[in-house]
Amino acid sequence: MLSIPHHPDAAAEAGPAVQGETAVQEKPTTQAGSDGPSPSRDGGWARARRVRVGRRGRLIAAFAWCGALLMLLHAQVPNGFGLGSLFETFLPWFGLCVPVLLGLAVVRRSRLAAVAVVVPALVWASLLGGAVVDKTAAGGDLIVVTHNVGEANREPGGTARALAQSGAHVLALEELSSKTTPVYERELATRFPYHSVHQGVGVWSVYPLRGVEPVPIMPWTRAVRATVHTPKGPVAVYAAHLASVRVSPTSGFATARRNEAGRNLAEAVRAERLPRVVVMGDFNGTGEDTALRPLTSQLRSAQEEAGAGFGFTWPASFPLVRIDQILVKGVSPVSSWSLPSTGSDHLPVAASLRL
Numbered sequence: 461m462l463s464i465p466h467h468p469d470a471a472a473e474a475g476p477a478v479q480g481e482t483a484v485q486e487k488p489t490t491q492a493g494s495d496g497p498s499p500s501r502d503g504g505w506a507r508a509r510r511v512r513v514g515r516r517g518r519l520i521a522a523f524a525w526c527g528a529l530l531m532l533l534h535a536q537v538p539n540g541f542g543l544g545s546l547f548e549t550f551l552p553w554f555g556l557c558v559p560v561l562l563g564l565a566v567v568r569r570s571r572l573a574a575v576a577v578v579v580p581a582l583v584w585a586s587l588l589g590g591a592v593v594d595k596t597a598a599g600g601d602l603i604v605v606t607h608n609v610g611e612a613n614r615e616p617g618g619t620a621r622a623l624a625q626s627g628a629h630v631l632a633l634e635e636l637s638s639k640t641t642p643v644y645e646r647e648l649a650t651r652f653p654y655h656s657v658h659q660g661v662g663v664w665s666v667y668p669l670r671g672v673e674p675v676p677i678m679p680w681t682r683a684v685r686a687t688v689h690t691p692k693g694p695v696a697v698y699a700a701h702l703a704s705v706r707v708s709p710t711s712g713f714a715t716a717r718r719n720e721a722g723r724n725l726a727e728a729v730r731a732e733r734l735p736r737v738v739v740m741g742d743f744n745g746t747g748e749d750t751a752l753r754p755l756t757s758q759l760r761s762a763q764e765e766a767g768a769g770f771g772f773t774w775p776a777s778f779p780l781v782r783i784d785q786i787l788v789k790g791v792s793p794v795s796s797w798s799l800p801s802t803g804s805d806h807l808p809v810a811a812s813l814r815l
Contacts, residue, residue, distance in 0.1 A: 463807040489696050515676060517570025520561055524573070527557050528580035535750045541712025542705070548748045549781055552591070552770050554726055555584040594768035596795035600812030601692055606632040606699065606740035606784060608641070610804030619802040620647030626810060630665040630688055632699035634742045635804075641736050658684050659740070667691075676718070677724040678703060683741070687734065693815040695791070696734040700725055700741035719751045726754040736790035736815060742806065743785050759787035762811035767796035773807040786811045 469783065530537070530547070531554055537544040558581045570612035605628035609619055620643060622629060631652060633644065641657055650656065652664035656672040659681040663669065666690045675683035683700035702725070703717035722743070729739060739759060745752045747761050763771045763782065772779030779798075781811040784806055786796065799808035 467763040491619075505600075511721075515757050516657050517565070517568055519572040520568065520570060520573035521576035523557075524561050524576040524580050527554065527561075529579065530582045531583045534587075534748070539715075539751060542715045543712065545705075545715045545745065545749050545751050546713040547562055548750060549746050551748050554580075554590055555588065558584065579666070588770075590780070591767070591770050595766050596768050596797070597766065598792040598794070599814065600691055601815040602630065602688075602695065602791075602813045603628050603810060604630045604697070604738055604740060604786060604813065605799070605810045606634070606786060607799075607802070607808035608634040608701070608742040608784060608789075608804060609636065609644070610806065611640070611801070612805075613640065613803040615803035616643040617647055620644045622800070622802055623808065624648055626649040626808070628810065629666050629690070630697055630738070632697070632740050633662045633664070634660065634699070634701035636660045636662055648813065651692050654690070656684065656686060659699055661699050663697060665697075670694075675700070675725065675728050677728070679720040682729075683725055684722065685728065688754045689814060693736070694734055695736045695738060695815065696732050698725070698729065698737070698739040698741075700739065700743070702741075702745065705744050715751055722752045722755045725760065729755065729758055734790075738786065738788050738808075738813070741784040742783060744783050745795065746782055747785065756787065759789050760793070762786040762788055762793035762796040762813070763809070765796075766793035766811065771796065771798050771809065773798060773809055775805050776801045776807050777805075779807060783808075784809050788813060791815055 476492060492505050511813050534548050534551055537547050544663055547592050547746065558577060560575045562574065565577055605623065607623060609616065611775060613619055624647060636644065637660070645655065648664050652666055652670045654667065655662060655664040656669060658674045661682060661684050663684055663686050670687045670689060672686040674681040675685050676757065677683045677700065682702065683698060685696065685698050688695045690696050691707060702721045706714045707720055708714060729737060743752065747756055747764065770782055773783055773784040794812045794814050796811040799810055
């Protein structure tokens with residue numbers, strides 16, 4: 461019988477050799493000198509992340525550029541449904557988009573977005589930056605004050621006494637009712653010996669008034685014109701209350717009646733013969749509102765020339781917009797400011813003028 465010799469040690473040696481070859485084949489390949497995972501997979505993650513961050517940066521930049529363009533071309537915003545007037549009413553607040561967009565750019569770590577945010581910042585500063593500078597000065601010959609006293613004002617006597625202590629030489633009041641007018645006449649009589657009231661709008665003065673007459677800016681009287689005979693000569697004073705604006709789903713920001721009243725007042729001012737003119741009151745619109753340009757283009761804003769800040773007047777509890785104005789021509793504003801809140805939902809505004 462032929463016997464085949466058995467070598468268990470050889471089989472034992474062969475087993476580990478095969479297992480070792482299998483282990484070598486399953487080991488991930490790495491680049492020489494590298495201890496990490498495959499570079500192709502790691503590089504793909506990095507590229508994908510850069511693409512996502514880049515897209516977010518472009519989106520922020522696009523918002524910044526669009527915001528800058530809207531502010532720059534605010535006068536060209538269509539006024540359908542009053543959108544143009546609404547946008548321009550709150551134009552100063554669009555500056556808040558700058559820190560918001562800059563914060564997003566920092567969070568996204570996007571240089572493109574951070575640089576793009578500079579554009580709306582520069583546009584806002586060029587349009588409205590001058591308003592935040594304090595331009596007030598001392599002096600002046602005539603102090604004028606205007607105040608929408610509020611028909612629903614529960615403290616007309618207190619409001620009148622506060623106005624009497626304001627230092628005003630000429631006072632224009634709006635939203636006087638048949639019930640409150642006698643209260644204002646009584647409380648203001650000592651300080652202002654001359655006054656005239658026409659259907660809710662009145663003028664009080666420490667100097668004589670001449671040529672007082674209503675100005676037909678609407679089907680009913682909402683404006684008064686008077687000549688104030690100051691020690692330095694006559695000044696034409698207009699007290700006006702333009703029509704209110706309404707917001708509704710069908711008409712949007714309805715300004716048609718206000719705009720018509722503004723055009724009628726503009727015609728009266730254009731026909732004024734005296735060289736020194738003061739127009740003040742509740743315009744229910746801001747100086748930036750293009751729809752009021754027929755009036756505002758003839759005059760200069762006391763707040764813009766001699767105020768500090770935007771001088772917001774409404775609502776009195778937390779002012780967001782300046783819709784109460786003092787506009788002039790032929791005189792120089794020296795200072796412009798807002799007075800403390802009364803019982804009205806508007807703040808009174810004042811200006812000192814050099815005649």
